[in-house]
Amino acid sequence: MNTTFDILVIVLSSLLGIFLILSIIAISLVLKLLKSLRQVVAKGEQFVDSAEQIGEALRANAGAVGIVRQLLKFVNMMSNVKDKRN
Secondary structure (H helix, E strand, O other): HHHHHHHHHHHHHHHHHHHHHHHHHHHHHHHHHHHHHHHHHHHHHHHHHHHHEEEEEEHHHHHHHHHHHHHHHHHHHHHHHHHHHO
16 A cells, blocks of 8 residues: 555656646746737837827828918919910
8 A cells, every 4th residue: 555655646746746847838938928929019009109190190281281282273273374364
């Protein structure tokens, strides 16, 4: 009976040691993965922020571009009218 108990203790201790080592390795890999994901998320946020700034700049300048375009059309139209008079 002592021999089977000793064998059982040795087997369970070995399995527990293996499980502990594998758990430590798995936790370290998960932590590395989380660090990588944080970096990807940070880069994604920077991209979204820059795209948002570009969109805001386009929106802000769209009105000015439209006004300038209308002004140029008016000037061209007036110059065409003056040319037709002469």
